[in-house]
Structure formats: structure tokens, C-alpha cells
């Protein structure tokens with residue numbers, strides 16, 4: 001572990017706008033533990049509650065390409081961007097191939113944009129478990145908006161909805177995507193649906209299918225109506241309309257008070273998961289509990305007591321209240 | 322388990338062959354490293370910027386264009402300027418022996434020739450970084 005002075009130096013450099021220090025802080029967030037907590041304490045006064053947009057959709061749908069196009073629309077309005085791209089770690093080697101920057105090359109030369117690739121390091125939910133902390137770093141560094149790209153393959157990806165204020169679901173006309181999306185629950189989480197690769201001939205048709213299935217959902221008066229936008233990231237078509245819809249959703253969130261509510265929910269879920277982590281660590285490092293478990297597991301094994309009885313016994317040792 | 326090794330694999334210069342770079346990137350991933358692959362035709366500026374944003378431990382450059390004597394020093398200079406002077410740089414490609422010597426003098430950790438067994442690259446990096 002770094003010395004406190006060294007850590008302070010990194011935070012100072014970060015405050016001065018140094019890119020390498022920002023990169024280093026993001027790694028500290030990824031590795032978690034007391035160092036990450038210390039950094040958060042130090043930058044807390046600079047955290048404002050940055051606006052978060054999640055982008056999800058099947059592999060190869062064109063998420064990274066579209067994000068890099070969209071980024072220039074935000075930059076035109078002088079909004080500074082943090083971009084987090086999450087890819088899965090290999091369950092076999094623990095390694096990861098993070099290739100999204102290939103489609104974002106033009107962004108690296110803009111000092112108003114910071115791109116960071118994160119491997120999910122085995123977390124369920126398709127989103128790295130340090131996402132909140134990484135967002136805090138961008139927030140404190142003065143960014144205005146953060147984009148989070150995650151690969152959407154199945155149920156597990158829905159976590160992105162719990163970590164962001166606006167969710168953009170990116171689909172492609174290729175066979176059966178609409179159906180897949182519905183199965184995976186993507187239809188429930190999207191605020192804006194993008195039918196990308198509109199340069200393919202079936203895109204209009206596929207967009208109408210999604211639109212039709214959205215219409216079947218009842219929307220209450222005054223609520224946000226999810227919409228479908230045709231884009232081509234490749235040709236930079238329809239991206240302006242995507243930006244418009246994003247602006248409208250952001251305004252809707254602010255006006256309805258939903259933004260505040262979502263911010264609270266994100267923070268509360270963070271408190272909960274940090275608490276659960278800590279309790280888990282405390283339980284596993286407690287000698288008394290370990291001894292009890294070792295002794296009583298034999299009884300559980302022979303059905304002399306139920307697993308729940310053992311849980312009650314452990315619970316009464318913790319005695320929170 | 323030690324600290325996760327993060328590597329940036331980049332392909333500066335004008336030639337359009339990234340097969341070798343991709344093979345290395347995959348091998349490093351299979352060896353348990355997090356590999357950021359940035360693609361073809363990268364300028365030194367973009368490579369250095371990506372390396373510090375990603376806070377990598379190592380940058381691997383694949384250079385086939387013959388411009389290695391300008392690209393390596395330039396990238397290392399930019400890394401230093403950006404506060405990433407402690408990032409290790411290694412390379413691969415068709416590079417004459419006398420140039421390899423000079424590059425290594427300049428601080429390039431190692432240059433791997435064509436046909437190098439990827440296992441050699443993996444063990445070199447692990448030894449250098451984990452000691």
C-alpha cells in the first residue's frame with residue numbers, strides 16, 4: 001500500500017488536472033479497500049452528483065462508435081465528458097481484452113474527454129463494482145456528464161439501470177434482436193431505444209417493431225414515453241436526434257424531481273452494498289463466529305439443526321440492535 | 322494473487338497489419354492481464370494519452386513500418402511529459418539488431434522479433450513487473 005503522503009500527492013496532482021493522476025486514482029478505485037475510501041473522503045467536497053447516461057445493447061451493436069459520435073455533440077455545448085467502458089473479464093484467466101478504444105480513437109486528443117476501460121473482474125451485473133467510485137473521480141475532476149457503456153447480454157446487464165439516470169438501449173436490425181431484447185428485459189430499462197446501423201435496409205422495419213412493442217406498455221400521464229431513434233454511427237446519421245432526446249430526458253428528470261430521487265437511490269444502494277461488504281468481512285474474520293460455524297456445520301450436515309437455526313445463532317452473536 | 326497487470330497494445334505508424342498485435346493482445350489476456358487494445362494508425366500523442374488515462378503498467382508497440390527509431394523515443398518522451406514516465410515500454414516487429422541495441426539503450430525494455438513465442442513475452446512481463 002502507498003504511504004498517506006504519496007496518496008495525498010496523487011490527489012493534489014489530480015486536483016491540478018493531471019491526467020496520469022486521474023488515471024491512477026481510477027485504478028485505486030478499481031482496487032478498492034481503505035485507499036479508495038481515503039481518496040473518496042478527500043475529494044468529497046468536489047462531488048456534485050454528475051449526470052450519468054448508460055448505454056447497453058448486444059455485442060457489436062455499435063455502442064462505442066455511437067458514443068464517440070455523440071461525444072462531439074456534447075463537446076459542441078462545451079460539456080466535459082467522462083466515459084467508462086466496461087467489458088467482461090475472462091472467467092478462466094481473469095484477464096480481459098478491452099477493445100472499445102479502437103472506435104473512440106478521435107476522442108483521446110480532446111482534453112475535455114477522459115476514456116477509461118474497466119474489466120468487470122467477475123462482478124455479476126455486467127457493470128464493474130467500482131463504477132460509482134470511478135464516476136466520483138470524473139465528477140470531482142469537473143466533468144459534466146458521464147457515459148457508461150456495458151455489453152448487454154441477458155439479465156445480468158440490467159444493473160446499468162441501477163447505476164445511471166438515463167438508459168439508452170442500442171439495438172441493431174439483425175435477426176431477432178427485438179425479441180432478444182424483450183426477453184432480456186432490455187425493454188423495461190430503456191428510456192431511449194436506438195436502432196443503430198440504419199444504413200442496413202431492415203432498420204426501419206426493426207425500429208417500427210420496437211415502437212409497436214413499446215406502445216403496448218401503459219404510460220401514465222406526464223411520464224416519460226420511451227422512444228425509438230434510427231441512427232447510423234458509421235455515417236453519423238440520426239445522432240443529432242439522439243442528443244435531442246437525451247436533452248429532453250434530462251430535462252424531464254430535473255422537472256419531475258426524478259433526478260433527485262435517482263441520485264438518492266444510487267447513493268443508498270451504495271451505502272447498502274458497502275455495508276454488506278463490511279459485515280461480510282467482519283463475519284468472516286470473527287474467530288468466535290468461525291468457531292461456531294465449524295462446530296455447528298456438523299449438526300447442519302446431519303439435519304440435526306436447520307441452516308436457519310445456525311443463522312439465528314450467528315445473528316445473535318452479531319447483535320446489532 | 323498479485324496486482325493486476327494492465328497493458329496497452331498499440332500499433333503506431335502507417336502500415337495496416339495488426340495481426341501480430343492482436344495475437345499478442347490475446348496471449349496477454351489469456352495470461353490473466355487486462356489488455357487495452359487501441360487499434361491501427363495511432364499517433365504517438367494518442368498512444369501516450371491513452372496509456373496514462375488507462376494507467377497501464379506497460380505499453381507494447383508493434384512497428385513494422387520502419388519508423389521505429391522515431392516512434393519509440395517520441396512515445397517515451399510523451400509518456401514522461403504526461404506523468405507516465407514509469408510506464409514500461411516494449412516492442413515487436415521487424416527491427417534490425419543494431420537498432421534494437423540502440424532502442425534498449427534508450428530505455429525500451431525489450432524488442433521481440435517476428436516469430437517470438439508469445440509465452441516468452443508473457444514471462445518477460447511477469448518477471449519484470451512482479452519480480
Ligand SMILES: Nc1nc2c(ncn2[C@@H]2O[C@H](COP(=O)(O)OP(=O)(O)OP(=O)(O)O)[C@@H](O)[C@H]2O)c(=O)[nH]1
Pocket residue numbers: 058059060061062063064065066100103151196197198199200231232233234235
Ligand atoms: N453498417 C454499420 N456498421 C456499424 C455502425 N456502427 C458501428 N458499426 C460497426 O459495427 C462494429 C462494432 O462496432 P462497435 O462500435 O465496436 O460496437 P459495440 O457495440 O461497442 O461492440 P462491443 O463493445 O464489442 O459490444 C464495427 O465494425 C463498426 O464499424 C453503423 O451505424 N452501421
Ligand SMILES: [Mg+2]
Pocket residue numbers: 063064065100149
Ligand atoms: Mg464497445
